[in-house]
Amino acid sequence: MRGPLILQFIISLLAICQVIVGNEDFPFKYVIDILSENVEFSTFLRLIQRNGYVDYLNSLTNFTLLAPINSGFIESKGQFDLKRYIIFDQVIKSDEFEDGIKMEYLKDKMPYPIVFDYDSEKKIMMINGDEENVILEKDLVPNFQNSVIHGISREINKPMRLVEILKSLDINNEIMIAILMKRLEQQHMSETNGRTLLIPVDEVFSRQFNEIELNYLIDKYTRLDKNQRWQRDISKLIGSITIGDVIGGRDFEGKVKNLNNDELKLENQGNGTVMIVDGHDSVSKYSNLLFDTGLIHFFNEYEGFDITFDAEKYLHGLNSSRFVEELYFRGVESIVQDPELEQTIFISYQNNGYSKASLMYHFLGQRLETLREGIFESKHCGKRETECQRLKITKSKDNNDNEYRINDQFVVRDKGYHIGKSSIYLMTNDLQLPSEFVSSINPLYGCSKSIYLLNELNLLNFPSNDRGYTIFLPCFDSWKGYELNLEYLQTHQAKLAQVMKSMIFEDLMYSDTQGQLTSTDLNGAQVNVNATRQNDKVHFQIDTFHKNISIETYDDILFNQGVIHPVRQLVLPHATNTTIYDLFDAAGTPEMIEFLEKFSHSLLPELHNGAILVPTATSLLFEGIDINSTSLEEFLKMHVIVENATQNLLSCIPGTPLTTLKSGVQLECRRRNSEFCFIGISGHETWTSGHEVRILRRGHAQGTWVFLVDRPLSLRWLHVPQSRWPLQFLWSSPVMMWITGLGVAAACAGAVTWCVLPMSKRHVDTPRHVHGEQQPLLTSGPGQIQNPDLISSSEIGYAVSPGQGLAANSHGAITSADVSESC
Template sequence: MRLSAPFITGFCGLLLASPAPTMASVSIVDLLSSSPDFTLLVRVLQRTGLIPVLNMARNVTFFAPSDEVLKNLPTDFDIPTLLQYLIITDPIVSSNMTEEEAVYFSYLRAPAAPDVPLPLRVQHLLPSHQGTADDAGMQLVIGSGAAKVVRHDWVADNGIIQVVDAIVPLPGTLCEAVTGSANQGDIRLFSQLFVKHPMICFLLQYAQDTATLLVPVDSAFDVLNDVELTYLMVNAGHDDRLRFLGSHFLYSSVYRQNDTLGLGTNVPTMSGALVNIKKSERGIRFNGQVDAIESDVVFQNGVIHTLPSFLTPWSFFEFSPRKYLYGLNATRFTDELLFHIYDSVLDDTNRVQTIFAPVDAEEADMPVSAKTLEYHFTDSLIDNLNGSLIVPSRLSLPSLRGRHQHIRLTIDEDGEFWVDGKSKVLRAPLLIGNTAIIPIDRALDLPPSLHYAAGSIFDARTTLQIFESLGLFDDDVVKGSTIFFPEDSAWEKLGSVAKFILSSSEVVREVLQSLMLTEPVYSSDFSRAKPSDYATAAGTRVSIKTDNSKTSIEFKMGNIETVASLGSTDILFDGGVVHTISSIPFPESINITPRQLLDAEHLTSFVELLESASLAKDVIADDSQYIILAPANSVLAVSNITTATVGLATQMGLHILSRRSTPRGSFLSGLSVYDTLVSGVHVSILSELSDDMYELRIVKHPLMESIQPIRVLSSGVSTSGAEIYVIDRVLPVSALTTVGNPPWWQAPGVLVGLGALGGILSMVLIGLFWLLIIYRGGKIWRHRQALGGNDKSFVRFRRSFSGSGQSIIINANGSDEDDDEEDDAISEDTPFLGRAASGRLGSRVNIDFGDVDEDAEGVELPSRSNEHSRV
């Protein structure tokens, strides 16, 4: 291959500029020709016309490959060009190198810049850095570690030969190097930014000078979060990306061994800024604080130095909410905002706000109206998500009477956050200045009309039907309002009361309008410390407060207080908000009488029987507080209870209960006993068998009771406190005579029999007792006669009690004659008497009498003696 024209021109110019050479005795070619290891190399030099170049050169270095290296080269190698690249214009002697590496220039010129010689980096490895070397001491490596010097410092008169073990490939261009690293290596991120600007490569390709790229490694980008880095990668980040690349691009080549670096040279960048460059102990230092990691990575048209950090501070990018939105891939949303002139909102980092940003998604709708876009902003900072909340948006609507529509955030059982129940939050809020950005998977829809919003409340169908039938969905009625929606369970709990209310459109309208506040009140507005007073659509006022957990709410309408559990809260519609409740508060104006409840249950037969029994006037009076157990019409018909039934007053009185005192619970709780209108008969709930099935206990007196199972079909409570229970059977009057099944010993026949038997036994015992007394008295009389006593004497005794037991005290009066034999006259066998303590008649003796009937006091024992004894 022949030498290129630029090379010959440049080389000839070099010769003309040099003084006339003196013929060397031993040239580089001579040395190469003297060794059999370079025979092939010399022939290649002759064939390519490089022999004259080497003979006429002065102070050059030739990195000469041996014949063995040339033989192993692929056939497609451009050997002449490569050999030119191995001729360096400076003498390199390994022992004289003071730098660990240095850049030298070859005889070969860059294809795009004929006046710029190609650089070659030479590394001077110390023994500690070497692997194995043929020669001891220092070792040279050229190129990118591709060739090692295996024979050092072969000195000729016109230069130095360094024998290498490989041919050094030509370096690529800067663009080839950088773009080739876009998907690998430690400069991958910088390369990805670089490839997005092909114009830089175009300029470098046709530039007449070389350049320097200061390339931050990937770890330098750690100062950016993922959103900021993404912004630099997308189209919207074009200008910032180009400024960033330009701040790391120098229009001239800067190498470490440049003499000017020690003076603190200021070199202009492509972006117009100046970079201060000087040498340091570690190599090159930029802007006084950034030391290069690797320097002098040479290429055809320039050099690369890798850096551990940016040359520009983070503030260089001037990140704003707008840039963050682009970095979050909310491009369509941001473009719509800019179209509607939201520039000042998106570029102001000092404004306190939160933006709910829908990211781009295929086939996803994007808000296009200014009104809808406003709904994605709130003038409060939501910097973290730790639970459900509701906040006012920036959108104000006429349907809210000029108030701001709210945005609701909720958390589901999986810990995911949702906005208005439809848009999923994709990540935690991102803060840029005083602005928080919450990315969501779809755009927010404005709250719908009440009709559609309430349609999603599956557990309040009854209220929905009432609203529909009464025309309460009209926009003018619900504009700017709060509506407490009773759940279906709330109507079910009312029982008969609900039937009465629903039977009158005026009453049900008044009840529901008393639960409609004339202003929006959200769960965040519920006060826990003190009640808040609001006007209602019914023209009344209601006081509201909630508990600490906001799970229940207390309504006070006049003097009536009602506590209800809160169900679904903050259901947004275009004119306000809906909350569901488990109980229905009533305004004071609603008066529900017992008669109205009975009529609502269509208990006409029961009412007619009450009137026939002359009980209706008191029992179903407006202020009645009775508990009424009312059998259904069909039950009364089956039981054949009519106005002609004998004992109708008793029959009906059994179903009317009055309270003995303030009950501890409702009748069905079983905590109280109630008297019926039948004298001496009272009832209570014994137990609950199942839902609506109870055991009723009817008691006439402690020994007579009956258990009657009843099913409660419906119930209700009047304003006065009367309780109405519709039951499935008639309480039988027979229960008053055949009450229950008492124990066998409590059966009337058994008790009468036992009483008669006890009376007979008592009479027999009394008779035996008197017979014994008479018998004993005769024996004593005979004994007294034997002792000389008179016929009129008698013994009087009475019972007394001592601490040791029962005893009888007897005073025996007889003659004054002492008769010691009297002791023997009262033997141990004498009935009821024991041996006397003294044998003298007339003395006071204590005789053990055993168990004696208390009614036996004053009993006289007859005696034939006329003497008297007084107790």
């Protein structure tokens, strides 16, 4: 049994051997075997073995392997990756090589394309456009794997990244580099493998976009990394030149869509060396360029962009991103995003932050394609119902045809930029809102006297309204020949307040105003106005003035509540109204205005239907009373007579109490010789101690009686010790009275010589008489404006002797005849 079995095994073995010997493919060979048999691939084989690719390579089928020879690894770079050398799912033999460029790529298996460029004349096949990397050994075919091996001269390195390859080329592509450098390469190019970029050269961008638009696109001033509108525009731009597949070489023609879903028609010429997109040829030298995730084709012509611009994008391109950020912060960014919105924008590279009001003041509600003189409405409207805050544009007077000024101070030298219906102009310094009344006036206009008078009347700050203010302000030499002297004020002619209030209107009237309108002045009078323009002047015919008020065209001074017109010739109104302040001026004591204003909340309401005793200016000086006196309020209260006691003061009935605002203090009035009225503190040794004041004059205004007295009631009089008998004895003796009087007179004369004259000198050292209106406005303290050139009636003093009339001071302004016979 065993013999036949052994014999049968031997016969079968011989049969198998005969079959193997007769098979030409024996022994069976894999790709790895061919690499082992060829010593020129030893380095490549060793890398395969060291990196564990043997089993992987043996498991593959239907592929082409590009195997570098040993010398190709002399300058080996980077980590070895076998997939760089494999063309999957294709067995490409040399008999398939054709002229031109062929691109092999399987997105799911290959990290990037492999580009073959065959030159039939030279009989060479270049790999990935590298002239030094060509196929040296062709068609090494294993008999046990469906594959082929081509020996190449160099290793295949990982292609450069997109920006790196763009920088390496001698072609103008700085714009595209700048765009891609904004961290968009990773966002747009590395999400998936396999992209084709159709990149226009810089000349294409320059033809389609101006400098400002390019500044925006490339984010020249590095402010737009987080700007969503810019990010969308860049995504759209890159999407327009990006195809979501690798397309190149001679094997593709047809229609594709870019990442924006726009359809593109692709063709190739020159055996794939030139790509044509919608009729525009690529640059043959710079087509089919490989980068790490796709191919690049450069173009000298391209029309695929679809980026729209508006004022916001132009502001970014003009390095005004901070200005735009403020618009977003204030919630008004829409005004620079609407291309159909007609407007003019003034910007500067200088800014220190903006309020919403100051932002809107940079915008005009109309478009100025070219600058011109005029007064234009801004978009800062506030609570006004009629019109918005204006700004004035005037041509510079220094013979510079291209220079304009805004509000007489902000210089515009730029020709302007225009986008949509918006115009943008650059200024040398940042545009500011008009300031407050006083700060807005040029000191060279010589308006200091009018400002002083307004300040005395508390008219420098106007209450808010929804219509604005127009002020015809006497400036330059307009007050000359109309000096408001003491006689003028005493006769109540052209009272200061009436004059100034008649020149202030609660409406806006500019030098470009024409026609008829109705307004209201600060006196509350409704007035009819007719404005006419003649040459370079505007004439305002106002029915409360006896002749026209004329101003220069575009002499307007804008301030935060309206407009000021500097008037060169003073025009007085038909009538005036008197205020208690007028009477203070008539009494020569303007200091009382300041005193009352300081305590207006507590004193002014009590003055209605009451009375106030006003000491002369010189007597206040002797008493040491000024705005800084700590007891000023109590002092004033003792001089205010309440409403129900005013009539008693007017009648001067002896023994009748006169109640004051000072708690616990009552006054009483007495007559002497039926001519003079005296006021003293009730219940004190007033009439025997000389603690009395004499009524010189009086006046009435706004329901208040004003009594000018020769000296103030002293607070010290409230604390005089009771000593009735000695005083009564002295006054009962005529001789002692004369002796005492002479002694007091001598003492007073010495005191005047020793104290008053030096004090007066110090007082005079501060100039009160300013010759000419060109003297700049001076301040004497916070919130106080020094009188520039008016004669202050507070300097008028009076000397009164018992039984004598009034002695006129150096001005000769007051005489005994001026004293009223009644109280």
